[in-house]
Amino acid sequence: MSSQQPYSFFQSVERSFDKAAKFTKWDKGLLEQIKACNSIYSMRFPVKMDNGEIEVIEAYRVQHSQHKTPCKGGIRFSLAVNEDEVMALASLMTYKCAIVNVPFGGAKGGIKISPRSHSAYELEKITRRYTAELVKKNFIGPGIDVPAPDYGTGEREMAWIVDTYQSLRPGDIDSAGCVTGKPITQGGVRGRKEATGLGVFFGIREVCNMPEIMTKLGMTTGVEGKRVVVQGLGNVGYHSAKFFREHGAIVVSIAEYEGAVYKEDGINEEELFQHRKATGSILNFPGATNLAKNTDALELECDILIPAALENVIDGNNAPRVKAKMIGEAANGPLTPEADEIFAERGILVVPDMYLNAGGVTVSYFEWLKNLSHVRYGRMEKRFTENMNAHILGQIEGLTGKTVSEKERDFIMHGAEEVDLVHSGLEETMINATREIMEIWLSNPEIPDMRTAAYVSAINKVAISYTELGIFP
Numbered sequence: 501m502s503s504q505q506p507y508s509f510f511q512s513v514e515r516s517f518d519k520a521a522k523f524t525k526w527d528k529g530l531l532e533q534i535k536a537c538n539s540i541y542s543m544r545f546p547v548k549m550d551n552g553e554i555e556v557i558e559a560y561r562v563q564h565s566q567h568k569t570p571c572k573g574g575i576r577f578s579l580a581v582n583e584d585e586v587m588a589l590a591s592l593m594t595y596k597c598a599i600v601n602v603p604f605g606g607a608k609g610g611i612k613i614s615p616r617s618h619s620a621y622e623l624e625k626i627t628r629r630y631t632a633e634l635v636k637k638n639f640i641g642p643g644i645d646v647p648a649p650d651y652g653t654g655e656r657e658m659a660w661i662v663d664t665y666q667s668l669r670p671g672d673i674d675s676a677g678c679v680t681g682k683p684i685t686q687g688g689v690r691g692r693k694e695a696t697g698l699g700v701f702f703g704i705r706e707v708c709n710m711p712e713i714m715t716k717l718g719m720t721t722g723v724e725g726k727r728v729v730v731q732g733l734g735n736v737g738y739h740s741a742k743f744f745r746e747h748g749a750i751v752v753s754i755a756e757y758e759g760a761v762y763k764e765d766g767i768n769e770e771e772l773f774q775h776r777k778a779t780g781s782i783l784n785f786p787g788a789t790n791l792a793k794n795t796d797a798l799e800l801e802c803d804i805l806i807p808a809a810l811e812n813v814i815d816g817n818n819a820p821r822v823k824a825k826m827i828g829e830a831a832n833g834p835l836t837p838e839a840d841e842i843f844a845e846r847g848i849l850v851v852p853d854m855y856l857n858a859g860g861v862t863v864s865y866f867e868w869l870k871n872l873s874h875v876r877y878g879r880m881e882k883r884f885t886e887n888m889n890a891h892i893l894g895q896i897e898g899l900t901g902k903t904v905s906e907k908e909r910d911f912i913m914h915g916a917e918e919v920d921l922v923h924s925g926l927e928e929t930m931i932n933a934t935r936e937i938m939e940i941w942l943s944n945p946e947i948p949d950m951r952t953a954a955y956v957s958a959i960n961k962v963a964i965s966y967t968e969l970g971i972f973p
């Protein structure tokens with residue numbers, strides 16, 4: 501807890517929870533149980549570094565809730581890791597999973613290291629030892645707790661985790677499901693990389709398709725023609741920009757660490773990415789204007805603003821200058837509570853991170869299901885569907901005496917591949933979650949914002965699971 505902030509991160513999550521709990525009918529005791537972190541494993545273990553010295557590593561795994569099992573949440577490598585942060589992030593995972601109907605409890609892990617200060621060999625030793633500690637305490641497994649990547653970790657670390665787990669639990673037939681975010685060759689799923697950005701797009705598109713909301717915001721329905729500003733050209737920002745552009749929106753500005761660029765008729769994110777790769781900066785992109793400061797992009801005239809970089813980028817200072825009509829929180833925590841209040845007063849819609857960036861965990865759930873079923877999505881039905889479609893098309897052409905174009909034929913015949921099914925499952929998930937949250941928000945005029953409505957949705961779902969378990973009458 502810093503001296504300026506009156507609440508720790510976990511306490512601030514509790515406050516948001518309490519604010520939303522007022523709009524639910526649940527018993528105080530049940531609400532207390534939902535809020536509490538069920539198990540906290542704080543560990544220290546020694547690792548011999550490349551220079552021969554032994555370093556004691558501080559690490560955590562927090563299982564916030566087992567109302568559904570397994571629990572799920574990423575593992576973070578960062579010097580900022582502490583018990584309070586891991587607790588807060590684990591509880592947010594419980595609510596996030598509940599909102600998007602992913603049947604997991606929330607968890608989170610953290611290792612207090614700076615990944616850049618360690619060699620790959622040291623990182624491997626640390627990751628494998630951490631996994632072994634989790635195995636010893638029964639804190640990992642396809643039916644217990646399933647980690648995933650987070651800050652500072654990726655496919656490589658997940659591959660080390662699954663390999664360590666499998667060597668310590670020989671014969672566990674479902675062992676590949678002990679972690680998600682794995683490389684495809686180790687049991688990963690296609691469509692994971694773009695999942696969060698695509699989920700952001702699906703969520704915002706659904707809001708844009710709601711006439712009553714769009715009228716209130718002074719916009720027409722639909723994504724087409726909307727002017728979009730994206731902050732961050734990393735994984736989430738790049739893919740959000742890509743899907744908005746592909747669906748007819750105009751990405752007028754993209755901001756990065758080194759600056760921001762503006763182009764009235766729209767930026768192609770891939771071209772900008774290549775320009776950055778070649779020149780080391782997004783600035784001086786052909787046909788675009790450089791903005792004086794990278795934060796200027798946040799204050800541009802536009803319809804939709806997508807902060808997809810860091811936390812706390814919009815606060816009480818710059819929120820009054822933001823001109824977007826809708827803000828899609830692709831990053832985690834891009835708005836401070838002061839900014840949130842300012843936007844609520846100004847009638848700017850904030851689509852909250854807790855569900856909008858849930859594409860990653862949703863596709864992780866699909867990966868886990870793939871691992872448990874031991875078969876790639878689409879393997880059983882792809883050819884069957886294609887044969888059936890060819891037959892139906894042949895019948896129609898025979899009966900009508902007409903033929904469809906080559907392009908149409910390919911489209912109709914196509915049997916679903918793994919990536920098609922993953923995208924389609926994600927689309928369904930994000931549409932349903934958006935509608936459920938909106939229904940809660942619109943049905944109670946006292947609920948101040950969509951974030952609180954998202955919490956209400958989460959609390960209701962977790963509470964119902966507890967009552968279904970017979971834990972509370």
Ligand code: NAD
Nearest residue numbers: 696732733734735736755756757808809830831832857860
């Ligand atoms: P990333 O590291 O791939 O991308 C972040 C980008 O933001 C980088 O390119 C970085 O240079 C840029 N950036 C840093 N400071 C900036 C600034 N001041 N102005 C503009 N750009 C700046 O990370 P990511 O995976 O895209 O994650 C972005 C956010 O989304 C984080 O808050 C993360 O927690 C959240 N998120 C990510 C996922 C996921 O699946 N990757 C899932 C849920 C939430």
